[in-house]
Amino acid sequence: MDYRRYIAERILIDGVKKEEIEENLAVPPDSSMGDYALPCFKFAKVLRKSPVAIAEELKEKFPVGGEIKEVSAVNGYLNFKVDKRSLAEEVLNQILTEKERYGASEEGKGKTVCIDYSSVNIAKPFHIGHLSTTVLGGALYRIFQFLGYRAVGINHLGDYGTQFGKLICAYKHWGNKEEVEKGGIHAVNDLYVRFNNEATEEMEKEAREYFRLIESGDQEANALFEWFKELTLSYVKKIYDKLHISFDSYAGERFYTDKMQPVIDELNEKKLLKESEGAKIVDLEKFNMPPCLILRSDGASLYATRDLAAAIYRKNTYDFDKCLYVVAYQQNLHFKQVFKVLELMGKEWAKDLVHVAYGMVSLEDGAMSTRKGKVVWLEEVINKCVEKAYTVIDEKNPALENKAEVAEKVGVGAVVFGALYNNKIKDIVFSYDKALNFEGETSVYVQYTCARARSVLDKAIAEGYSWNDGIIEPCASEAELIKALASFPATVKAAAENYEPSYIARFAVDAAQKFNKFYIDCKILQAGDEERKFRLRLTQAALIALTNALTLLGIGVPDKM
């Protein structure tokens, strides 16, 4: 039921369109005032009457009955109360019919969205700073799929650059096979860190040579590189599995090695390439931006060159309707430049490229620094959260059967949720205190709420109850819960439009709070027949909506915890 339209269609104001009335319908701050409100101040000028009088008049004319049960005029506002009973019936039917598809839609049918996220660097372990892009991208991937889009997840590997020459050089000097095999990616990273701290000028020179060797296809250099890549990918895939993250493509920077020349040629043809200080650039001064560097003075390509090639490749390969780059805001300028260059190249689809920028993660004592060893590994955070979850379960529910499995869902959920609960643009200061807090506005709270709901439903089944129908006039806490649940489809849509999974996280907490209120206020199993059936339906609907929300975020929902 579209109440706004319903109301707008039944209000007549001279010289004001229905659409305008519909747009102006707001939600009162307190639901005891009403479910919808029309502020009448705007119409005062046209009608040459006071808002109070207008509201009063409109109230008299409004046909009460049907979907709107009550209309009142208060201080220039026209307040509407909807028929809660029919709203309840409608919402419950919808949720219980659509189940795990509740909130989904077909609006993206036939459309493709590419999502570039996580984009790990070869030879570097995951630290807490990589969490946002991974988990944001993963959530957006699911959200777009849920809305009917074809989603293409791309892990744009950081596998190109002189750093790999350095790495190979460090390995040749200080490393050996056994150590790396034993220590895995951390051992590789240690070599890289050591290089940065101890390398002599001679070694720096050597490193550049090794990089050149990789590029020219030297067998030994490439074998080493591939080995490091393998190590990295098998390491990150374990973490991706835990976080419920997957990709359709691992085409990283190296993949574009042979795809950059055509771009450079095209830039030349279109007379966009200029020589400046020995380098080749695209001048963006007209657009109030520094130039976009395409080729270094030694002829080597740059980050931007590869991103241009990648964008074109993606358009050709996937024919996307939208291509998202889930990358921290440090790279705002870089993407602005790349998008502008594509636009100048005449790619009309440049408008479909979106930099989904998010804030940085720092530690309580300042920025992270791999070199100083001031870094928090993601794996460690996940492990600690899972351990903590296990301890709490042991304490609160020692008889639980699959403790480890549940602890995994709870612990990982807390990590994911922590990264998705706030607006993505905000910087985050990581602290274990916060990460390990399982109370209040957390995924654990939502999961707990789900377990509670499920427990009631299980008991109802055990008692032999069924609840295919049953409707009563909802009380306040029931009505609040229903309204919250009803907002889920719009929430999913808004989350996609704004690239903000946090909307869904906020929905989950809000709906869980309303469920808990309902749960405390209303007896479910001990209620009368009709009430019980209604409340069981409501409980099941809440469980469905909450489960769908957490699932979209990549968070598991244990049956018991």
Next chain:
RNA sequence: GCACCGUUAGCUAAGCUGGAUAUAGCGUCGGUCUACGGAACCGAAGGCCAGGAGUUCGAAUCUCUUACGGUGCACCA
């Protein structure tokens, strides 16, 4: 210096296209209490929405400006 972003309760944050008394969680204080799961619920204290100006009937929300903080600004990615 220029550009972009941020600034809301002690702390961490919501607040979508301007609307009625600014909303939560954590923390603090005080309750519920023996249950359909207390990882819960209720209440209290706590705010010149960074400062100023403007637009408007109406501004946390839009515009300008100042301050503070963050990020970026030529051959790293």
